[in-house]
Amino acid sequence: MCSTREVAHPLLPYPATVTKIIDETPDVKTFQVVFDDPAILENFGNKPGQCAMLSILGVGEAMISITSSPTRKGMLEFSIKKIGRLTSVIHELDVGDKLAIRGPYGNHFPFDMMKGKNCLFIAGGIGLAPLRSLIDYVLDNRDDYGRVDIIYGARSYADLCFKYDIFDRWPKVKDTNVYVTIDREEEGWDGHVGFVPSYLEELNPPSEDTIPVTCGPPIMIKFVLQGLDKMGYKDEDIITTLEMNMRCGIGKCGRCNIGEKYICVDGPVFNLAQIKQLPPEF
Numbered sequence: 001m002c003s004t005r006e007v008a009h010p011l012l013p014y015p016a017t018v019t020k021i022i023d024e025t026p027d028v029k030t031f032q033v034v035f036d037d038p039a040i041l042e043n044f045g046n047k048p049g050q051c052a053m054l055s056i057l058g059v060g061e062a063m064i065s066i067t068s069s070p071t072r073k074g075m076l077e078f079s080i081k082k083i084g085r086l087t088s089v090i091h092e093l094d095v096g097d098k099l100a101i102r103g104p105y106g107n108h109f110p111f112d113m114m115k116g117k118n119c120l121f122i123a124g125g126i127g128l129a130p131l132r133s134l135i136d137y138v139l140d141n142r143d144d145y146g147r148v149d150i151i152y153g154a155r156s157y158a159d160l161c162f163k164y165d166i167f168d169r170w171p172k173v174k175d176t177n178v179y180v181t182i183d184r185e186e187e188g189w190d191g192h193v194g195f196v197p198s199y200l201e202e203l204n205p206p207s208e209d210t211i212p213v214t215c216g217p218p219i220m221i222k223f224v225l226q227g228l229d230k231m232g233y234k235d236e237d238i239i240t241t242l243e244m245n246m247r248c249g250i251g252k253c254g255r256c257n258i259g260e261k262y263i264c265v266d267g268p269v270f271n272l273a274q275i276k277q278l279p280p281e282f
């Protein structure tokens with residue numbers, strides 16, 4: 001028997017309702033949503049690292065990473081930075097308000113290939129949003145993975161996303177270390193101060209049997225990749241997720257095309273060896 005989802009067109013947006021809103025930072029909110037038809041979520045089939053197109057009638061649509069792990073059933077979560085037209089309107093939504101969602105799109109983090117390995121997650125700012133789907137997937141299947149190290153930084157304490165995860169939930173999970181840093185000294189903060197790439201080099205976590213996964217602002221990723229290279233990681237083992245303007249999400253419009261790749265279908269998750277094959281302007 002075919003489900004509703006299997007017969008639907010991949011571009012079809014489904015109505016959904018906001019069920020919870022968390023103020024993460026001054027410009028980031030996390031929205032928990034449920035589809036109005038529960039069968040849609042049951043058959044959505046999202047995997048860690050995939051995205052969805054969120055839309056509001058008469059305003060527009062935007063590609064957003066699904067920040068919740070598929071192991072967390074019954075809802076989807078999106079952490080959204082207020083940056084322009086659509087994201088500003090989404091930030092005005094209240095619990096009970098409607099939006100539409102189509103997807104899931106793109107490839108996913110290689111959670112199967114990572115089984116049995118140690119995981120090193122390195123994120124900056126809202127870059128923790130896509131990684132969080134994988135971190136929770138790994139922690140919810142804890143015995144399938146080795147040691148987990150999470151290095152996360154933001155400009156200030158106020159700019160740290162998911163404080164309930166990084167300070168409370170994740171450090172309580174066995175063999176899981178969370179290292180948090182902010183860019184500059186600030187009153188009331190007695191944790192680490194400095195940029196994420198320098199903290200990575202300072203911590204120098206063991207690299208044997210370890211898969212590093214990173215996401216953050218381009219300048220952070222650039223220096224993190226240099227650091228991982230110095231630590232002896234192979235390009236094939238270094239995973240990141242790219243972000244660029246998208247329209248269709250299914251490889252039709254050409255908006256996200258770089259060389260031979262369409263970021264929406266070949267990505268957004270790539271290893272460093274694949275990124276080095278992309279045209280130099282990227």
Ligand SMILES: Cc1cc2nc3c(=O)[nH]c(=O)nc-3n(C[C@H](O)[C@H](O)[C@H](O)COP(=O)(O)OP(=O)(O)OC[C@H]3O[C@@H](n4cnc5c(N)ncnc54)[C@H](O)[C@@H]3O)c2cc1C
Pocket residue numbers: 051060061062063064065066079080081082083084085086087088126129130242243244245246268
């Ligand atoms: C694969 C992928 C995953 C993403 N995940 C998230 C996420 O989890 N959370 C989140 O908050 N955002 C995420 N984004 C970015 C998000 O799609 C944009 O912020 C959003 O489209 C902005 O829409 P807007 O209408 O509010 O802004 P607009 O009014 O369209 O634009 C405002 C300004 O932002 C610039 N801009 C718009 N989109 C992008 C972009 N993708 N990259 C760089 N600059 C852009 C515009 O050029 C313009 O200057 C993701 C993007 C991609 C492609």
Ligand code: FES
Pocket residue numbers: 245246247248249250251252253254255256257262263264265
């Ligand atoms: S967004 Fe249309 S081809 Fe990728």
